[in-house]
Amino acid sequence: MQLELVSVTKRFGQTLANDAVSLFIGAGEVLALLGENGAGKSTLMKCLYGYYRMDSGQILLDGRAVSIASPRDAMRLGIGMVFQQFSLIPALTVRENLLLAYPQAPAWHGRANSAAILRLLGEFAPDIAADTPVAELSVGQKQQVELVKVLNQQARLVILDEPTSVLAPEEAQRLHGIIRQLAATGRSVVIITHKLEDVRACAQRVAVMRGGRLAAEVKETGVDERRLVELMVGTADVAPAVAVLPQSGITRLELRKLSCRGEALNLRGIDLQIAAGEILGVAGVSGNGQDLLADAVSGLAALDEGEVLLDGELLQGPVTRHPDDPRLGYIPEYPLKNAVAAEMSNSLNLALRGLARDPLFPDRQRRWSRAEDLMEAYDVRPRDPGLASGRLSGGNLQKLVIARELSQPRRAVVACYPTMGLDLQAARAVYEALFRQAEEGAAILWISEDLDDLLSYAHRIAVLYHGRVAGVLPAAQADRTHLGQLMAGGRLS
Amino acid sequence: MSAMLGLLSVALLTATPVWLATLGETLTQRTGVINLGVEGQMLVGAAAGFAATYLSGNPWLGLLAGALAGMALSCLHALLCLVLGVNQIASGLAVLFLGNGLSSFYGTTLVDKQITGFHSLTHSAAARWPVVGQFIAELTPSVYLAFALWLACAVLLLRTQAGLVWRASGESADALRMLGKSPARWRLAGILVGGLFTGLAGAALSVDYTRTWVAQMTAGRGLLAVGLVIVARWNPWLALPVALIYGLAEALALRLQSLGMNVSPYLLGTLPYLVPLIVLLLSYRASRRRGAMPQELSGVFRGMA
Ligand SMILES: Nc1ncnc2c1ncn2[C@@H]1O[C@H](COP(=O)(O)OP(=O)(O)OP(=O)(O)O)[C@@H](O)[C@H]1O
Ligand SMILES: [Mg+2]
Numbered sequence: 001m002q003l004e005l006v007s008v009t010k011r012f013g014q015t016l017a018n019d020a021v022s023l024f025i026g027a028g029e030v031l032a033l034l035g036e037n038g039a040g041k042s043t044l045m046k047c048l049y050g051y052y053r054m055d056s057g058q059i060l061l062d063g064r065a066v067s068i069a070s071p072r073d074a075m076r077l078g079i080g081m082v083f084q085q086f087s088l089i090p091a092l093t094v095r096e097n098l099l100l101a102y103p104q105a106p107a108w109h110g111r112a113n114s115a116a117i118l119r120l121l122g123e124f125a126p127d128i129a130a131d132t133p134v135a136e137l138s139v140g141q142k143q144q145v146e147l148v149k150v151l152n153q154q155a156r157l158v159i160l161d162e163p164t165s166v167l168a169p170e171e172a173q174r175l176h177g178i179i180r181q182l183a184a185t186g187r188s189v190v191i192i193t194h195k196l197e198d199v200r201a202c203a204q205r206v207a208v209m210r211g212g213r214l215a216a217e218v219k220e221t222g223v224d225e226r227r228l229v230e231l232m233v234g235t236a237d238v239a240p241a242v243a244v245l246p247q248s249g250i251t252r253l254e255l256r257k258l259s260c261r262g263e264a265l266n267l268r269g270i271d272l273q274i275a276a277g278e279i280l281g282v283a284g285v286s287g288n289g290q291d292l293l294a295d296a297v298s299g300l301a302a303l304d305e306g307e308v309l310l311d312g313e314l315l316q317g318p319v320t321r322h323p324d325d326p327r328l329g330y331i332p333e334y335p336l337k338n339a340v341a342a343e344m345s346n347s348l349n350l351a352l353r354g355l356a357r358d359p360l361f362p363d364r365q366r367r368w369s370r371a372e373d374l375m376e377a378y379d380v381r382p383r384d385p386g387l388a389s390g391r392l393s394g395g396n397l398q399k400l401v402i403a404r405e406l407s408q409p410r411r412a413v414v415a416c417y418p419t420m421g422l423d424l425q426a427a428r429a430v431y432e433a434l435f436r437q438a439e440e441g442a443a444i445l446w447i448s449e450d451l452d453d454l455l456s457y458a459h460r461i462a463v464l465y466h467g468r469v470a471g472v473l474p475a476a477q478a479d480r481t482h483l484g485q486l487m488a489g490g491r492l493s
Numbered sequence: 494m495s496a497m498l499g500l501l502s503v504a505l506l507t508a509t510p511v512w513l514a515t516l517g518e519t520l521t522q523r524t525g526v527i528n529l530g531v532e533g534q535m536l537v538g539a540a541a542g543f544a545a546t547y548l549s550g551n552p553w554l555g556l557l558a559g560a561l562a563g564m565a566l567s568c569l570h571a572l573l574c575l576v577l578g579v580n581q582i583a584s585g586l587a588v589l590f591l592g593n594g595l596s597s598f599y600g601t602t603l604v605d606k607q608i609t610g611f612h613s614l615t616h617s618a619a620a621r622w623p624v625v626g627q628f629i630a631e632l633t634p635s636v637y638l639a640f641a642l643w644l645a646c647a648v649l650l651l652r653t654q655a656g657l658v659w660r661a662s663g664e665s666a667d668a669l670r671m672l673g674k675s676p677a678r679w680r681l682a683g684i685l686v687g688g689l690f691t692g693l694a695g696a697a698l699s700v701d702y703t704r705t706w707v708a709q710m711t712a713g714r715g716l717l718a719v720g721l722v723i724v725a726r727w728n729p730w731l732a733l734p735v736a737l738i739y740g741l742a743e744a745l746a747l748r749l750q751s752l753g754m755n756v757s758p759y760l761l762g763t764l765p766y767l768v769p770l771i772v773l774l775l776s777y778r779a780s781r782r783r784g785a786m787p788q789e790l791s792g793v794f795r796g797m798a
Contacts, residue, residue, distance in 0.1 A: 050673070051670075051671065070673045071670075071671060071672060071673035072672075072673030072674075073673070074673075075672075075673065081671075083671060087665075087667065087668045087671040087672075088668070089661055089664045089665050089668050090664075090788075091664050091787075091788065092657075092660070092661065092664065096657055099654065099657055100657055100658065100661050100668075100672065101672055105654045105657075106654065107653055107654050107655070108652065108653055108654075109652050109653060109654065109657070
């Protein structure tokens with residue numbers, strides 16, 4: 001199937017999300033769609049999938065103009081999409097989610113007649129049991145189910161919106177394999193991504209968007225990495241400019257025998273010490289207790305045992321908890337859900353820390369102008385303090401949270417996947433803000449899935465496995481194989 | 494017939510209207526809409542059902558008329574919250590008060606009228622079956638109708654493709670939209686089917702159970718049904734046991750009253766409402782942990798349709 005977008009334009013009120021974009025997708029081709037946050041990548045693909053109605057423009061399928069007014073039309077034409085935010089229903093089982101999206105689903109759901117629906121599941125994800133509720137799957141497994149769902153619709157063009165931003169390295173590699181396999185069977189794939197690894201691993205052609213327009217189109221083969229980065233964000237220089245050395249000797253943040261009960265698994269006996277100015281990276285396959293660790297240290301989850309000390313003072317314990325301590329900055333996982341009230345304005349969301357200490361009638365004017373300043377300083381777009389935070393693109397929302405948490409000096413910062421879904425430039429800005437805190441003496445607990453970044457910027461790396469610390473290594477002595485072994489539950493040799 | 498079976502049959506007879514209403518509201522809420530107007534729909538169903546039976550002499554026609562009347566009133570809820578985007582709580586309360594007012598106003602002519610309900614089964618062949626014969630004969634057609642509907646609904650909802658989409662629209666409207674399906678259409682169906690069941694519940698009460706019409710005769714059964722949906726954790730199968738708890742408590746209260754207990758009948762009358770409340774409290778933790786609530790219901794307070 002050959003597909004061509006001709007001069008697609010899409011506007012949201014004031015924002016011109018797509019400005020006359022034309023794009024060609026060949027049969028059996030893997031096209032990587034790159035571009036900074038808010039460039040309009042998701043919007044363009046949602047127009048193609050019929051989720052948004054484009055304001056003007058045309059879609060040509062094998063040279064013939066087709067009208068795609070709803071996802072139903074797109075599916076009928078063999079176009080499938082995996083959204084950036086997953087569209088699986090957590091309360092339903094894998095089988096039910098697949099049935100829901102299956103075009104010729106049987107009217108009666110017996111045990112016997114879902115074999116056709118589960119065939120591809122067995123092929124791509126043999127380790128997922130069909131009757132597990134989706135809520136119990138890991139992120140990587142959800143992704144696989146999403147993909148099977150789309151393939152079940154006989155999709156000949158598969159659109160993946162930032163599929164690897166939530167995946168651990170091995171899971172991402174597995175997905176790359178699946179994508180290559182799809183292309184080999186004649187299906188076309190569009191992969192939206194911020195990661196150059198994805199481009200290297202499976203793309204044949206690269207299209208770059210910037211500011212709603214198509215900025216460049218290149219063949220993957222032979223284009224060098226710096227050039228790609230430059231095309232994406234306008235500069236090739238994306239390494240953070242701050243290099244910090246830990247001020248050894250002073251233990252700033254200390255976790256002592258910390259145990260905590262979670263929904264899926266428990267943290268048991270976590271002992272960690274972070275010096276002033278030290279960046280402690282936490283690696284691990286997602287779902288090994290990372291988010292619980294972050295919640296426990298920042299006082300959102302109740303501890304069963306143990307304590308968290310800041311400068312030798314009790315910060316969190318089984319009895320006392322200080323979730324909004326001004327000395328502590330917290331960047332949680334999934335900011336839309338965990339860090340902001342999505343329906344409320346940016347100005348209020350920026351003022352959330354310390355809200356309990358505000359007077360009964362806060363100074364709205366000051367709150368507003370402070371929000372304007374912060375949004376300017378951290379480049380949150382659109383720069384509108386009155387806009388509901390839920391309306392921001394993923395990257396801009398993350399910048400908003402960073403602005404709130406890191407614009408004041410902190411003694412300790414807990415950052416949980418702080419660059420998830422960010423473009424390289426935005427990621428750099430986040431790292432700089434984080435490392436600047438370290439430079440000023442904060443202890444940083446940095447949870448990440450990006451081993452390369454951890455190895456480059458962290459001073460020490462702790463590996464979390466099944467709710468325990470499997471090992472702590474100085475970054476200088478660690479390498480991917482080492483860490484990989486620990487992450488898989490192995491021991492250091 | 495043993496005393497236990499006797500109590501059970503009284504409980505079933507008492508519980509049937511509540512059972513049907515709980516079932517209907519469960520179906521509505523599984524599409525992601527809450528309808529607090531159940532009480533009003535039951536009252537309209539009870540009045541229309543009684544009137545139709547009185548005029549035609551046929552109780553089956555009465556049940557049908559009651560069900561249709563309930564559905565007609567539920568259209569108002571659909572119009573208000575699906576089309577005009579009114580908050581569902583406000584819209585449901587409007588339906589409740591309107592149903593209450595309409596049935597009281599048009600029902601004044603029905604007060605003290607006599608109807609002949611369903612023929613008793615006590616002299617049929619089934620009554621002579623061993624052990625359960627008497628029990629079966631004690632029950633009335635509306636109990637059997639409720640039983641059939643209960644089986645059909647639970648199976649349709651949990652075992653078919655249509656039921657799956659029905660449940661999905663209560664879990665995530667967005668997910669449904671991404672599949673190119675319209676959640677609003679399923680919610681309309683949810684509201685209308687709920688109206689049909691609750692109207693039928695009201696008719697079962699006036700045509701088959703009390704065989705009289707009195708203004709506000711549902712006496713809170715509709716609101717109770719909304720609560721019982723939560724006790725039953727939105728599971729249609731559990732609508733029966735949960736309604737039975739109410740029925741047993743009511744049967745017990747009646748028994749105690751007839752035994753001449755020296756307790757105010759008003760206080761005894763709260764028993765059928767208190768017992769499910771206690772069950773709700775006890776089951777609350779469990780239901781929270783298992784996250785049984787359709788996720789779209791949490792959007793009710795955001796004023797979303
Ligand atoms: N539903 C919407 N309503 C209003 N504005 C929107 C909507 N969706 C997107 N936008 C705006 O359109 C622009 C493009 O957004 P889009 O989501 O396509 O970016 P993106 O390239 O996918 O970015 P990211 O890498 O962060 O996912 C942004 O400025 C965004 O704020
Ligand atoms: Mg996007």
